[in-house]
Amino acid sequence: MEVGQMQRQWLDYTRSLFLEGFLDAQFMQLQQLQDENNPDFVVEVVSLFFQDSERLLKDLTFALDQNAVDFKKVDAHVHQLKGSSSSIGAQRVKNACIDFRNFCEEQNIDACLRCLQQVKEEYCLVKNKLETLFRLEQQIVAVGGSIPLVEPTQMSF
Amino acid sequence: MEFVNTRKLQLQQQLQPPQQQQQHFHVLAVDDSVIDRKLLERLLRGSSCKVTCVDSGDKALKYLGLVDDLDDTTSSVSLETSSSSSPPPQPLEQEGIKVNLIMTDYCMPGMSGYDLLKRVKGSSWKDVPVVIMSSENVPSRISMCLEEGAEEFLLKPLQLSDLDKLQPYFVKSLDNTCENEPANSSIDSDNDDNVIIINNNSISKRKAISPEPHHERSRPKMKELAVV
Numbered sequence: 001m002e003v004g005q006m007q008r009q010w011l012d013y014t015r016s017l018f019l020e021g022f023l024d025a026q027f028m029q030l031q032q033l034q035d036e037n038n039p040d041f042v043v044e045v046v047s048l049f050f051q052d053s054e055r056l057l058k059d060l061t062f063a064l065d066q067n068a069v070d071f072k073k074v075d076a077h078v079h080q081l082k083g084s085s086s087s088i089g090a091q092r093v094k095n096a097c098i099d100f101r102n103f104c105e106e107q108n109i110d111a112c113l114r115c116l117q118q119v120k121e122e123y124c125l126v127k128n129k130l131e132t133l134f135r136l137e138q139q140i141v142a143v144g145g146s147i148p149l150v151e152p153t154q155m156s157f
Numbered sequence: 158m159e160f161v162n163t164r165k166l167q168l169q170q171q172l173q174p175p176q177q178q179q180q181h182f183h184v185l186a187v188d189d190s191v192i193d194r195k196l197l198e199r200l201l202r203g204s205s206c207k208v209t210c211v212d213s214g215d216k217a218l219k220y221l222g223l224v225d226d227l228d229d230t231t232s233s234v235s236l237e238t239s240s241s242s243s244p245p246p247q248p249l250e251q252e253g254i255k256v257n258l259i260m261t262d263y264c265m266p267g268m269s270g271y272d273l274l275k276r277v278k279g280s281s282w283k284d285v286p287v288v289i290m291s292s293e294n295v296p297s298r299i300s301m302c303l304e305e306g307a308e309e310f311l312l313k314p315l316q317l318s319d320l321d322k323l324q325p326y327f328v329k330s331l332d333n334t335c336e337n338e339p340a341n342s343s344i345d346s347d348n349d350d351n352v353i354i355i356n357n358n359s360i361s362k363r364k365a366i367s368p369e370p371h372h373e374r375s376r377p378k379m380k381e382l383a384v385v
Contacts, residue, residue: 026314033199033317041199048192079264083292084192087314 003145010136011148017133022126027089028150046130049088053123056081060116064109074112075104081119092122181207182327187217187261187273188290196315197260204320204327214261214268214276221256223280256285258326262313263291263298271302278306286326290315 001009017023034041056077063074082097100115137147184206186197194210201208211217218224259277261270270289277287286308291298299310308326311319 026316029314029316030196033196033203038199045192045195048195052191076266080190083313084190086292087190087192087196089314 003140003143006136006140006143007145007148010133010140011150013133013136014150017129021091022129024089024091026087030088031150043134045088046134049084049090050127052084053081053093056084057116057120057123060119064113064116069107069109069112071104071107071112075101078104078119090123090126093119093126096122181205182257183207183209183255184258184260185217185220185256186210187212187214187259187265187270189213189262189265193262193290193313193315200315200317200320206327209256214265214270214273217259217261217273218268218276220254221277221280221282222254223276223282256282258286258288258323260288260290260311263289263302264293271298271305274302274305274307288323288326 018027030042030045060074060077060081063070063077078097078100082094082101085091085093085097096115096119100112100119103111103115140147182205184201186194186201186208188194188197188210189212191212194212198208198210209220211220215224259273259282261273263270270291274287274289277283277285283306287306288309288311289302289307290311290313292313294312302310309322311322
């Protein structure tokens with residue numbers, strides 16, 4: 001596959017991620033912050049997000065597994081995850097966290113467990129999507145091509 | 158045909174430091190989220206600021222020399238200042254540490270951004286502008302912070318356009334004779350009613366208005382793909 005095709009593929013894939021709601025405009029902010037001086041900025045931030053999220057999901061699982069659930073602690077973890085997903089534009093994870101917090105407030109264990117499952121699923125999905133995106137980028141760069149700039153209007157949302 | 162684009166950072170044009178800036182504008186950034194610290198650091202470094210990041214209000218106070226406890230040995234904190242009851246000779250310097258702006262998250266475990274704000278405003282660092290950031294748009298929280306002396310309240314996630322609101326502070330603290338209030342900056346049209354404009358301590362929420370010309374430059378345009 002030659003560079004133009006790879007770039008087209010990258011654009012189509014990126015567009016789909018926005019259309020399907022996996023990513024929102026904040027992700028584009030990250031892309032705009034990547035330049036020659038910060039060539040791996042997006043991957044770096046997203047990697048931090050992956051590490052941080054995995055820690056939080058573990059903590060959440062543990063916290064909800066207790067006999068006496070500390071909902072304040074659960075809420076604090078979800079708040080953090082909501083914040084970090086929002087900061088990188090992982091929209092569906094963020095929205096799942098918003099739902100989760102509502103049930104924390106109600107102190108509804110079953111609903112919280114369902115929410116945790118939902119958050120985990122959304123996290124896995126966006127992680128796979130982003131890893132695929134980064135692989136496409138690596139392929140483009142490996143053949144000496146460059147990653148397209150995107151404009152919000154092009155992303156049709 | 159050659160495909161041209163790399164992700165050039167457009168904001169260098171938009172955020173040139175003022176000509177008279179002799180040394181780097183130094184921001185102390187306080188946030189418990191590693192992702193947000195990274196983002197903030199990138200945004201600020203992109204406008205030629207020196208940035209020191211700490212992950213808690215306690216560490217911020219230690220950095221500013223406002224606590225007596227010097228047992229902390231984390232590498233992110235500079236401990237060469239001791240807490241001093243007498244005011245330093247220069248308003249913005251205390252034993253070699255100069256901070257031009259403090260940006261802090263509101264919601265942090267332990268000391269909140271609001272608590273930090275109060276401590277700073279009650280100290281010899283009280284003239285340093287403090288900006289509060291929060292992911293939650295709570296009007297009572299915002300007015301509480303403004304009343305306590307915060308200069309700005311920014312909603313997270315932070316974006317390039319938020320730096321525009323900080324530009325007046327970059328200039329103001331370097332020019333002691335400057336008495337202008339920070340001008341209202343225009344709002345990025347992608348922000349859907351989540352931006353607060355601070356003007357003379359009153360808060361007005363504005364819908365998206367037409368962006369200033371330099372916003373346009375910050376949006377990279379997608380060029381046509383060459384299909385061979």
